[in-house]
Amino acid sequence: IEWRLLRVLTGIEDNILADIPSRAVILTPRLLPSDTIHMNTRNAVAFVTEEGSRSSHSAILARALDLPYVSNVNSRIFTSIPQRGEIIVDGNKGRIIINPGPEEKQNAISDQTKKKRKFRSIKKKLVTKSFMMGDDPIGILSNISNAEDATLAAESNVDGIGLFRLEALYMAKSVLPNERDLVNDFVKILKPVQNLPVTIRLLDIGGDKSLPYLKTESGRNPLLGLRGVRVLKKYPGLLRTQLRAFIRLAKDHEMKILIPMASIADDIVFIRSALENECKKLNSSCSIKIGAMIETPSAIMDIDNIIANSDFLSIGTNDLIQYAVAADREKLSCSEYYEAGAELIIKSLGTVIQKSRTAGIDCVICGEMAADTEYTKALLDSGFRQFSVAPARINKLRKALADILG
Numbered sequence: 001i002e003w004r005l006l007r008v009l010t011g012i013e014d015n016i017l018a019d020i021p022s023r024a025v026i027l028t029p030r031l032l033p034s035d036t037i038h039m040n041t042r043n044a045v046a047f048v049t050e051e052g053s054r055s056s057h058s059a060i061l062a063r064a065l066d067l068p069y070v071s072n073v074n075s076r077i078f079t080s081i082p083q084r085g086e087i088i089v090d091g092n093k094g095r096i097i098i099n100p101g102p103e104e105k106q107n108a109i110s111d112q113t114k115k116k117r118k119f120r121s122i123k124k125k126l127v128t129k130s131f132m133m134g135d136d137p138i139g140i141l142s143n144i145s146n147a148e149d150a151t152l153a154a155e156s157n158v159d160g161i162g163l164f165r166l167e168a169l170y171m172a173k174s175v176l177p178n179e180r181d182l183v184n185d186f187v188k189i190l191k192p193v194q195n196l197p198v199t200i201r202l203l204d205i206g207g208d209k210s211l212p213y214l215k216t217e218s219g220r221n222p223l224l225g226l227r228g229v230r231v232l233k234k235y236p237g238l239l240r241t242q243l244r245a246f247i248r249l250a251k252d253h254e255m256k257i258l259i260p261m262a263s264i265a266d267d268i269v270f271i272r273s274a275l276e277n278e279c280k281k282l283n284s285s286c287s288i289k290i291g292a293m294i295e296t297p298s299a300i301m302d303i304d305n306i307i308a309n310s311d312f313l314s315i316g317t318n319d320l321i322q323y324a325v326a327a328d329r330e331k332l333s334c335s336e337y338y339e340a341g342a343e344l345i346i347k348s349l350g351t352v353i354q355k356s357r358t359a360g361i362d363c364v365i366c367g368e369m370a371a372d373t374e375y376t377k378a379l380l381d382s383g384f385r386q387f388s389v390a391p392a393r394i395n396k397l398r399k400a401l402a403d404i405l406g
């Protein structure tokens with residue numbers, strides 16, 4: 001509301017990002033999922049923000065679009081940059097150059113061309129390569145939010161969709177979608193991957209992700225309040241519509257349901273019973289698998305109970321790390337803790353993986369850590385065999401796997 005009010009009072013158009021000129025660098029204090037939903041992403045070439053860190057939503061979006069992103073930039077410089085000026089955004093070095101000289105421009109262009117060439121040759125060599133670790137095949141899956149992601153995932157020859165996030169689909173609407181809207185949207189979005197298994201996550205709203213037409217919780221600590229499955233438990237109608245749409249989709253599509261923020265076993269029991277109810281009403285056999293997203297420390301503390309109630313697990317490291325070290329994933333001021341948390345979390349994940357193996361259920365990693373090639377070896381060593389990453393990261397992951405596994 002604060003942001004929207006400011007936009008109205010300052011006369012800034014609501015969907016300013018829908019109209020950005022081509023080759024635009026987006027400079028903004030922060031980018032929220034609700035800001036980017038209407039963005040004409042084809043015209044954006046880089047993001048620069050004041051707030052944000054490696055796992056913030058803006059970083060996830062930049063990775064999904066394969067765009068350079070620099071955060072922790074003092075917003076005062078935003079006002080000193082002319083609207084039609086030129087700017088180099090170097091995501092690797094974490095720096096920006098405003099109004100670069102001819103030599104700086106030339107160097108940046110040739111760096112970019114070299115990288116693109118190298119990447120094209122990696123893609124050509126690796127796109128059909130499969131990997132084994134001992135006797136275990138390595139699964140390469142994709143995270144998607146829309147039809148463009150699904151097309152890229154299909155072109156990248158993935159084994160399936162490991163995380164279909166529904167938030168963008170809901171945010172693009174002005175009223176809650178009904179069952180038919182959802183089924184139509186799913187069929188359209190999933191067309192490029194219609195022959196692949198898909199894990200759809202129930203709507204993960206609340207906390208840092210809001211819908212203009214649905215009242216969730218604000219006030220202090222919304223990240224510790226109603227979000228993910230907790231919102232669905234409070235609004236049974238919101239849950240029911242999704243479950244019914246999933247049941248209809250499952251008739252023609254191999255799919256699983258993922259529960260966001262499953263922090264106690266009852267979260268899974270609740271969703272399973274709601275699914276069974278809807279299956280009965282729709283006269284459906286109800287063989288859809290239900291998995292828990294492990295993104296709170298309590299889910300790890302009670303992992304035996306969580307596994308006993310789940311058909312598979314998916315590890316959401318973005319939230320898991322922020323809750324484990326009490327360091328907001330959006331805040332760069334806490335990034336030292338966030339990074340330390342990433343190292344620590346790998347140890348506890350080893351136990352989760354071993355237990356899910358013993359129980360004979362799949363365990364995928366779908367948080368940003370899965371795509372961070374700095375951690376690929378550690379994740380393989382701790383037992384991970386299934387990685388779900390943004391489409392633009394798939395071939396980088398393949399390159400890291402080729403370097404490690406040959």
Ligand code: PEP
Nearest residue numbers: 295316317318319366367
């Ligand atoms: C996560 O928390 O790791 C995750 C994949 O979910 P999101 O980034 O959508 O919160």
Ligand code: MG
Nearest residue numbers: 295316318319
């Ligand atoms: Mg999450």
